[in-house]
Amino acid sequence: MPKSVTRTYSRYSREAVALLAGLIRTARKEKKLTAQEMADRTGISRGLLLRIEKGDMKCEIGVVFEAATLVGLKLFDADETTLTRQRRQVEDKLSLLPKSVRKPTKAVDDDF
Amino acid sequence: MPKSVTRTYSRYSREAVALLAGLIRTARKEKKLTAQEMADRTGISRGLLLRIEKGDMKCEIGVVFEAATLVGLKLFDADETTLTRQRRQVEDKLSLLPKSVRKPTKAVDDDF
DNA sequence: GATAAATGTTCTTTATAAAGAACAATAATA
DNA sequence: TATTATTGTTCTTTATAAAGAACATTTATC
Numbered sequence: 001m002p003k004s005v006t007r008t009y010s011r012y013s014r015e016a017v018a019l020l021a022g023l024i025r026t027a028r029k030e031k032k033l034t035a036q037e038m039a040d041r042t043g044i045s046r047g048l049l050l051r052i053e054k055g056d057m058k059c060e061i062g063v064v065f066e067a068a069t070l071v072g073l074k075l076f077d078a079d080e081t082t083l084t085r086q087r088r089q090v091e092d093k094l095s096l097l098p099k100s101v102r103k104p105t106k107a108v109d110d111d112f
Numbered sequence: 113m114p115k116s117v118t119r120t121y122s123r124y125s126r127e128a129v130a131l132l133a134g135l136i137r138t139a140r141k142e143k144k145l146t147a148q149e150m151a152d153r154t155g156i157s158r159g160l161l162l163r164i165e166k167g168d169m170k171c172e173i174g175v176v177f178e179a180a181t182l183v184g185l186k187l188f189d190a191d192e193t194t195l196t197r198q199r200r201q202v203e204d205k206l207s208l209l210p211k212s213v214r215k216p217t218k219a220v221d222d223d224f
Numbered sequence: 225g226a227t228a229a230a231t232g233t234t235c236t237t238t239a240t241a242a243a244g245a246a247c248a249a250t251a252a253t254a
Numbered sequence: 255t256a257t258t259a260t261t262g263t264t265c266t267t268t269a270t271a272a273a274g275a276a277c278a279t280t281t282a283t284c
Contacts, residue, residue, distance in 0.1 A: 001242035002268045007155065013177035015195040016187040022202035029209045034230065043119065045273050050232070057174025058271065060241090064173050065125035075128040077189070083127040090134035097141045100260045102252045113272040114238045146260065157243050162262070170241070172271090212230045214282050 009057055020068060021055035027071035028053075042067050121169055132180065133167035139183035140165075154179050 028038050039049040044063055052059050052067050068075060076083060140150050151161040156175055164171050164179050180187060188195060 001240095001270065002266095003243065004269065005155075005243075007174065007178075009174055009178055010181050012192050012195065013174065013181045013187070015192065015199055016177050016181075017173055019188060019195060019199040019202060022199060022206060026202055026206050026209065029206070029213060032213050034213045034215065035232095036230080043117075046231090047233090047274080048272060051272090057177075058172050060170050060271085061129055061173040061176050062119065062121055062125065062169025063272095065128050065169075066119075066121055069122050069125045069128075075125070076131060080124050080127065083124065083131060087127055087131040087134060090131060090138055094134060094138050094141070097138065098252075100251060101141060101144050101146045102259065103146065104253090113240065113270095114236095115273065116239065117273075147262095148260080158261090159244080159263090160242060163242090168241095172241085175242095210282070212281055214229070216283095 007057070014055075014057070017057055018055040020064065020073075021053050023073055024064075024068050024071060025053040027068075027073055031071055033071070038067070038070065042070050119169070126167075126169070129169055130167040132176065132185075133165050135185055136176075136180050136183060137165040139180075139185055143183055145183070150179070150182065154182050 028035075033041075035046050035049050035053075039046040042049065042063070044067070048059065048063065049067065052064050065075060076086070078086065140147075145153075147158050147161050147165075151158040154161065154175070156179070160171065160175065161179065164176050177187060188198070190198060
Protein backbone atom coordinates (compact mmCIF):
# COMPACT_ATOMS: atom_id res chain seq x y z
CA MET A 1 0.00 0.00 0.00
CA PRO A 2 2.43 2.64 -1.14
CA LYS A 3 1.84 6.39 -1.18
CA SER A 4 0.03 6.37 2.19
CA VAL A 5 -3.58 6.27 1.12
CA THR A 6 -5.96 7.89 3.59
CA ARG A 7 -9.32 6.27 3.05
CA THR A 8 -12.67 7.90 3.37
CA TYR A 9 -15.85 5.94 3.98
CA SER A 10 -19.46 6.73 3.37
CA ARG A 11 -21.74 7.10 6.34
CA TYR A 12 -23.57 4.03 5.12
CA SER A 13 -20.66 1.61 5.21
CA ARG A 14 -19.47 3.01 8.53
CA GLU A 15 -22.88 2.37 10.02
CA ALA A 16 -22.94 -1.12 8.55
CA VAL A 17 -19.57 -2.04 10.03
CA ALA A 18 -20.52 -0.48 13.36
CA LEU A 19 -23.73 -2.47 13.45
CA LEU A 20 -21.96 -5.73 12.71
CA ALA A 21 -19.40 -4.94 15.40
CA GLY A 22 -22.14 -4.30 17.95
CA LEU A 23 -23.95 -7.47 17.01
CA ILE A 24 -20.78 -9.48 17.50
CA ARG A 25 -20.05 -8.03 20.90
CA THR A 26 -23.63 -8.47 22.02
CA ALA A 27 -23.72 -12.07 20.87
CA ARG A 28 -20.43 -12.81 22.61
CA LYS A 29 -21.70 -11.46 25.91
CA GLU A 30 -24.99 -13.31 25.62
CA LYS A 31 -22.97 -16.47 25.10
CA LYS A 32 -20.89 -15.48 28.15
CA LEU A 33 -17.58 -15.72 26.36
CA THR A 34 -14.64 -13.60 27.45
CA ALA A 35 -12.74 -11.76 24.73
CA GLN A 36 -9.79 -14.09 25.26
CA GLU A 37 -11.88 -17.24 24.94
CA MET A 38 -13.55 -16.05 21.79
CA ALA A 39 -10.27 -14.86 20.29
CA ASP A 40 -8.76 -18.28 20.92
CA ARG A 41 -11.67 -20.07 19.32
CA THR A 42 -11.60 -17.76 16.34
CA GLY A 43 -7.86 -18.19 16.00
CA ILE A 44 -7.04 -14.50 16.39
CA SER A 45 -5.45 -12.33 19.04
CA ARG A 46 -7.48 -10.60 21.70
CA GLY A 47 -6.31 -7.26 20.36
CA LEU A 48 -7.75 -7.99 16.95
CA LEU A 49 -11.07 -9.07 18.42
CA LEU A 50 -11.16 -5.80 20.30
CA ARG A 51 -10.73 -3.88 17.06
CA ILE A 52 -13.40 -5.96 15.37
CA GLU A 53 -15.87 -5.25 18.15
CA LYS A 54 -15.03 -1.55 17.95
CA GLY A 55 -15.94 -1.49 14.27
CA ASP A 56 -12.47 -0.90 12.88
CA MET A 57 -12.83 -0.55 9.10
CA LYS A 58 -9.36 -1.94 8.47
CA CYS A 59 -9.88 -5.47 9.75
CA GLU A 60 -9.93 -8.21 7.16
CA ILE A 61 -13.43 -9.17 6.12
CA GLY A 62 -12.54 -12.83 6.58
CA VAL A 63 -11.81 -12.57 10.30
CA VAL A 64 -14.78 -10.29 10.94
CA PHE A 65 -17.19 -12.72 9.28
CA GLU A 66 -15.50 -15.59 11.07
CA ALA A 67 -16.00 -13.91 14.43
CA ALA A 68 -19.62 -13.23 13.55
CA THR A 69 -20.10 -16.84 12.52
CA LEU A 70 -18.53 -18.14 15.72
CA VAL A 71 -21.17 -16.45 17.86
CA GLY A 72 -23.93 -17.65 15.58
CA LEU A 73 -24.81 -14.51 13.66
CA LYS A 74 -26.65 -15.16 10.42
CA LEU A 75 -25.05 -13.15 7.63
CA PHE A 76 -27.48 -12.15 4.90
CA ASP A 77 -30.09 -13.58 7.24
CA ALA A 78 -29.36 -16.96 5.74
CA ASP A 79 -28.24 -20.37 6.90
CA GLU A 80 -25.40 -22.13 5.11
CA THR A 81 -27.60 -23.91 2.60
CA THR A 82 -29.43 -20.76 1.64
CA LEU A 83 -26.16 -18.88 1.40
CA THR A 84 -24.74 -21.44 -1.00
CA ARG A 85 -27.88 -21.47 -3.11
CA GLN A 86 -27.89 -17.68 -3.34
CA ARG A 87 -24.21 -17.64 -4.24
CA ARG A 88 -24.77 -20.14 -7.05
CA GLN A 89 -27.71 -18.10 -8.27
CA VAL A 90 -25.53 -15.00 -8.47
CA GLU A 91 -22.79 -16.90 -10.29
CA ASP A 92 -25.34 -18.09 -12.83
CA LYS A 93 -26.68 -14.61 -13.36
CA LEU A 94 -23.12 -13.34 -13.73
CA SER A 95 -22.30 -15.94 -16.36
CA LEU A 96 -25.08 -14.55 -18.51
CA LEU A 97 -23.89 -10.95 -18.34
CA PRO A 98 -21.22 -9.71 -20.76
CA LYS A 99 -17.77 -10.61 -19.49
CA SER A 100 -16.45 -7.12 -19.99
CA VAL A 101 -18.14 -3.75 -19.86
CA ARG A 102 -17.59 -2.03 -23.16
CA LYS A 103 -18.01 1.71 -23.38
CA PRO A 104 -19.56 2.88 -26.67
CA THR A 105 -16.97 4.45 -28.93
CA LYS A 106 -17.02 8.23 -28.87
CA ALA A 107 -17.20 8.58 -32.67
CA VAL A 108 -20.52 6.92 -33.54
CA ASP A 109 -19.93 6.94 -37.28
CA ASP A 110 -21.98 10.09 -37.80
CA ASP A 111 -20.10 11.27 -40.89
CA PHE A 112 -23.11 11.49 -43.20
CA MET B 113 1.21 -10.13 12.03
CA PRO B 114 4.25 -11.97 13.29
CA LYS B 115 4.69 -15.74 13.35
CA SER B 116 3.05 -16.20 9.94
CA VAL B 117 -0.50 -17.08 10.87
CA THR B 118 -2.27 -19.27 8.33
CA ARG B 119 -5.95 -18.63 8.75
CA THR B 120 -8.72 -21.13 8.31
CA TYR B 121 -12.28 -20.09 7.59
CA SER B 122 -15.56 -21.84 8.10
CA ARG B 123 -17.56 -22.79 5.03
CA TYR B 124 -20.21 -20.36 6.19
CA SER B 125 -18.06 -17.24 6.19
CA ARG B 126 -16.42 -18.25 2.91
CA GLU B 127 -19.83 -18.56 1.30
CA ALA B 128 -20.88 -15.21 2.75
CA VAL B 129 -17.84 -13.40 1.39
CA ALA B 130 -18.22 -15.15 -1.97
CA LEU B 131 -21.86 -14.11 -2.18
CA LEU B 132 -21.06 -10.49 -1.39
CA ALA B 133 -18.30 -10.54 -3.98
CA GLY B 134 -20.65 -11.88 -6.62
CA LEU B 135 -23.30 -9.34 -5.76
CA ILE B 136 -20.79 -6.53 -6.16
CA ARG B 137 -19.57 -7.71 -9.53
CA THR B 138 -23.10 -8.26 -10.77
CA ALA B 139 -24.21 -4.82 -9.63
CA ARG B 140 -21.20 -3.20 -11.28
CA LYS B 141 -21.93 -4.83 -14.61
CA GLU B 142 -25.60 -3.95 -14.42
CA LYS B 143 -24.55 -0.38 -13.85
CA LYS B 144 -22.18 -0.73 -16.82
CA LEU B 145 -19.11 0.40 -14.93
CA THR B 146 -15.67 -0.83 -15.91
CA ALA B 147 -13.44 -2.09 -13.12
CA GLN B 148 -11.23 0.96 -13.54
CA GLU B 149 -14.11 3.41 -13.31
CA MET B 150 -15.48 1.80 -10.21
CA ALA B 151 -12.06 1.53 -8.59
CA ASP B 152 -11.51 5.25 -9.18
CA ARG B 153 -14.86 6.16 -7.68
CA THR B 154 -14.26 3.94 -4.69
CA GLY B 155 -10.79 5.36 -4.25
CA ILE B 156 -8.99 2.05 -4.58
CA SER B 157 -6.78 0.40 -7.17
CA ARG B 158 -8.17 -1.79 -9.89
CA GLY B 159 -6.16 -4.68 -8.53
CA LEU B 160 -7.86 -4.41 -5.16
CA LEU B 161 -11.30 -4.27 -6.73
CA LEU B 162 -10.43 -7.42 -8.62
CA ARG B 163 -9.60 -9.18 -5.36
CA ILE B 164 -12.79 -7.92 -3.76
CA GLU B 165 -14.88 -9.26 -6.63
CA LYS B 166 -13.08 -12.59 -6.37
CA GLY B 167 -14.05 -12.91 -2.74
CA ASP B 168 -10.60 -12.54 -1.24
CA MET B 169 -11.00 -13.00 2.52
CA LYS B 170 -8.07 -10.72 3.28
CA CYS B 171 -9.48 -7.45 1.97
CA GLU B 172 -10.36 -4.84 4.55
CA ILE B 173 -14.01 -4.88 5.47
CA GLY B 174 -14.15 -1.12 5.01
CA VAL B 175 -13.25 -1.14 1.33
CA VAL B 176 -15.46 -4.15 0.60
CA PHE B 177 -18.49 -2.49 2.17
CA GLU B 178 -17.58 0.76 0.44
CA ALA B 179 -17.50 -0.97 -2.95
CA ALA B 180 -20.83 -2.62 -2.18
CA THR B 181 -22.31 0.71 -1.19
CA LEU B 182 -21.04 2.40 -4.34
CA VAL B 183 -23.05 0.08 -6.55
CA GLY B 184 -26.12 0.45 -4.36
CA LEU B 185 -26.16 -2.81 -2.46
CA LYS B 186 -28.21 -2.72 0.72
CA LEU B 187 -26.22 -4.22 3.56
CA PHE B 188 -28.38 -5.89 6.20
CA ASP B 189 -31.21 -5.21 3.78
CA ALA B 190 -31.47 -1.75 5.28
CA ASP B 191 -31.26 1.85 4.13
CA GLU B 192 -29.09 4.31 6.02
CA THR B 193 -31.78 5.40 8.44
CA THR B 194 -32.72 1.85 9.35
CA LEU B 195 -29.07 0.96 9.69
CA THR B 196 -28.49 3.80 12.15
CA ARG B 197 -31.57 2.94 14.14
CA GLN B 198 -30.55 -0.70 14.38
CA ARG B 199 -27.05 0.28 15.41
CA ARG B 200 -28.37 2.51 18.18
CA GLN B 201 -30.67 -0.26 19.31
CA VAL B 202 -27.74 -2.65 19.61
CA GLU B 203 -25.69 -0.08 21.52
CA ASP B 204 -28.55 0.34 23.97
CA LYS B 205 -28.91 -3.37 24.45
CA LEU B 206 -25.15 -3.60 24.96
CA SER B 207 -25.17 -0.90 27.60
CA LEU B 208 -27.53 -3.01 29.67
CA LEU B 209 -25.41 -6.14 29.55
CA PRO B 210 -22.58 -6.60 32.08
CA LYS B 211 -19.48 -4.78 30.90
CA SER B 212 -17.28 -7.78 31.48
CA VAL B 213 -17.96 -11.48 31.31
CA ARG B 214 -17.09 -13.00 34.63
CA LYS B 215 -16.41 -16.70 34.88
CA PRO B 216 -17.70 -18.30 38.10
CA THR B 217 -14.86 -19.03 40.49
CA LYS B 218 -13.78 -22.66 40.47
CA ALA B 219 -13.95 -22.98 44.25
CA VAL B 220 -17.63 -22.39 44.96
CA ASP B 221 -17.20 -22.17 48.72
CA ASP B 222 -18.45 -25.70 49.25
CA ASP B 223 -16.47 -26.31 52.44
CA PHE B 224 -19.40 -27.03 54.70
C1' DG C 225 -14.07 -2.06 50.31
C1' DA C 226 -10.61 -5.53 48.69
C1' DT C 227 -9.22 -8.44 44.98
C1' DA C 228 -8.63 -10.62 40.96
C1' DA C 229 -10.46 -11.18 36.46
C1' DA C 230 -11.65 -8.94 32.38
C1' DT C 231 -11.11 -5.24 29.43
C1' DG C 232 -8.62 -1.54 27.33
C1' DT C 233 -4.30 0.75 25.74
C1' DT C 234 0.26 1.10 23.96
C1' DC C 235 4.46 -0.59 22.38
C1' DT C 236 7.74 -3.38 19.03
C1' DT C 237 8.33 -6.67 15.52
C1' DT C 238 7.19 -8.88 11.34
C1' DA C 239 4.33 -10.65 7.75
C1' DT C 240 1.69 -8.95 4.25
C1' DA C 241 -2.04 -6.04 1.89
C1' DA C 242 -2.27 -2.61 -1.46
C1' DA C 243 -0.49 0.62 -4.95
C1' DG C 244 1.24 1.02 -9.29
C1' DA C 245 3.17 -0.42 -13.44
C1' DA C 246 3.95 -3.66 -17.02
C1' DC C 247 2.43 -7.31 -19.62
C1' DA C 248 -0.73 -11.14 -21.31
C1' DA C 249 -5.20 -12.81 -22.29
C1' DT C 250 -9.81 -12.14 -23.48
C1' DA C 251 -13.84 -10.43 -25.57
C1' DA C 252 -16.91 -6.72 -27.44
C1' DT C 253 -17.41 -3.90 -31.39
C1' DA C 254 -16.53 -2.09 -36.03
C1' DT D 255 -11.89 -11.07 -38.76
C1' DA D 256 -9.13 -7.17 -36.96
C1' DT D 257 -8.89 -3.92 -33.47
C1' DT D 258 -8.62 -2.27 -29.00
C1' DA D 259 -10.87 -1.75 -24.64
C1' DT D 260 -11.31 -4.49 -20.75
C1' DT D 261 -9.96 -7.86 -17.76
C1' DG D 262 -6.61 -10.78 -15.55
C1' DT D 263 -1.88 -11.79 -13.82
C1' DT D 264 2.54 -10.89 -11.89
C1' DC D 265 6.08 -8.16 -10.17
C1' DT D 266 8.35 -4.63 -6.72
C1' DT D 267 7.91 -1.31 -3.18
C1' DT D 268 6.05 0.48 0.93
C1' DA D 269 2.71 1.37 4.40
C1' DT D 270 0.52 -1.01 7.83
C1' DA D 271 -2.35 -4.82 10.07
C1' DA D 272 -1.76 -8.19 13.44
C1' DA D 273 0.73 -10.82 17.03
C1' DG D 274 2.35 -10.74 21.45
C1' DA D 275 3.69 -8.80 25.60
C1' DA D 276 3.46 -5.42 29.12
C1' DC D 277 0.95 -2.27 31.64
C1' DA D 278 -3.23 0.53 33.12
C1' DT D 279 -8.02 0.64 33.97
C1' DT D 280 -12.38 -1.04 34.94
C1' DT D 281 -15.67 -4.01 37.09
C1' DA D 282 -17.80 -8.23 38.87
C1' DT D 283 -17.57 -10.95 42.88
C1' DC D 284 -16.23 -12.08 47.62
